Amino acid sequence: MQQATFSIQFFYICIINMSEKTLIVLLGPTGVGKTDLSLRIAEQLHCPILSCDSRQLYKGLEIGTAAPSKEQLQRVKHYFVGTLELQDYYSAACYEEDAINLLNRLFSDLNVVLMTGGSMMYIDAVCNGIDELPTVSDEVRKLMIERYKNEGLESLCNELKRLDPIHYEQVDLKNHKRVIHALEICHMTGKPYSELRTHSNKQRPFRILKIGLTRDREELYERINRRVEQMISEGLESEARSVYPHREFNSLNTVGYKEMFAYISGEWNLEKAIEKIKRNTRVYSRKQMTWFKRDPQITWFSPEQESEIMSFIKNQIF
Template sequence: MMSKTLIVLLGPTGVGKTDLSLNLAEYYKCPILSCDSRQLYRQLVIGTAAPTPEQMSRIKHYFVGTLDITDYYSAALYEENALKLMENLFLTHDTLLMTGGSMMYIDAVCNGIDILPTVSEEIRTATLEKYRNEGLDAICEELKKLDPVFYNQVDLKNPKRVIHALEICYMTERPYSELRTNTKKKRPFDILKIGLRREREELYQRINNRVDEMIKEGLVEEARNVYEHREMNSLNTVGYKEIFKYLSGEWDLDFSIEKIKRNTRVYSRKQMTWFKRDSEINWFYPEEKEQIISFIDSKLYGKK
């Protein structure tokens, strides 16, 4: 009997994952599991380049438009939900396809993440208030006192990571670093990672063009519709943050658009830096569809 296999199609934003994922899903007759941490939210369609209704009608998608922007979600919850779903889907499919560019979500499914306690609403609220009232430097100093080891490892310019570590410290009364084992978990299925790449200038041009298209499709209005919730973590993302600056009168629209393009390009570099550390990824260019299918077939059907 053929082993169960999860194909993971990954790559930086704007590289062309969506079109190829549809082709692969049709070829292997399987659904698509999105691992995009923002396409989960039903109000964020244009700014996340979510699959269109036509694309969703072609192939069954999961984890697209299933949450409200006020809902709490995390990589740990995604790992739990995705594994449970795959257990059911593998009953009727030998192959499944997961696609997206959210690095933490991909790692959560492929490698597992440490089991940490659920943070209480009281601690989450108090920590967020501390950040809002006292600023990033203050919460970094607090982390330095409670967990100097993680303080020296974390990106101190990333408030989300600092806040999460502090929440765990408060919740457990132990350093966050003591609870992180980074032990890879064994999965009851094989994992085959396909990475898509483009030459940098080509990727940057695609990103610029896609931002222009999002503006034409109504990104400003979409951001205006969720503006009152702009402090939610779900909206702490490129595309919306810059438009919020325009809506608040801090920036003009042209400047906001240029900042979206720049920040998206920066994010794509961060994605590639993260992915390049993973030796399990098999890299292709998006136009190499036949080569990709041949490669996957050799891995799937070459198994005895």
């Protein structure tokens, strides 16, 4: 017990004496176990948590986004959880600006801050920055959404091919949000979207330490399946019904709610909706890991390697 107490005291002294500002990024696929571990790390480091989840930002989606519970929010100060209304427009560029401004304030008093989540573009926005593209007007955004509804995705893809053949060859043509966003920028600027993308990393006034969590695929899939079942038992259907009138908002264009909306509208039965949520969540987890595996700066651990992770953090930043 004395040795454990000494280790904790020594760890805390190291934090106080640390001079280099460090952002620890705890990332990984959905369902891997980031939330519980992030709380314990933050408690040991005496630091707040920045949520990096593009849907936990919105109010009223606590169950479907597996947002931190009230008890968890009381344990550690969190930012970017339940701060937006469903109709609010938000993007990776917005998150970059808000997160960097917040970090600048936090680092005036703290030497270490923890950011955790699985939204790939939001993580990249904070760590590397994204190109400064013009803000899309409400008028242009509404126009493109209406065109998507009335003309379909193929028509918009054809227009993108005409306006920006370079980006047309690069973008996921099945992802309507990416296609629409590129067209929005083309219409706002009168220039091809590809001309405005520099892909240059921005220098941050703090160090970034990336820690990735991973599990065996079958184990991860089983955890995802159990988590979906838990969401159902906690009241996901009721939550989905409460936001169903707002289903056209982009904030609800996400796994969990789309499938429940199909059930509520009578398109699917509940059993099919639940199976679709499980399947689509597993697919999303694969996309996350494909994205993260491209980053050589990430050091990977199993969530059960908590002591190894804490030793790694101590060795890297103290």
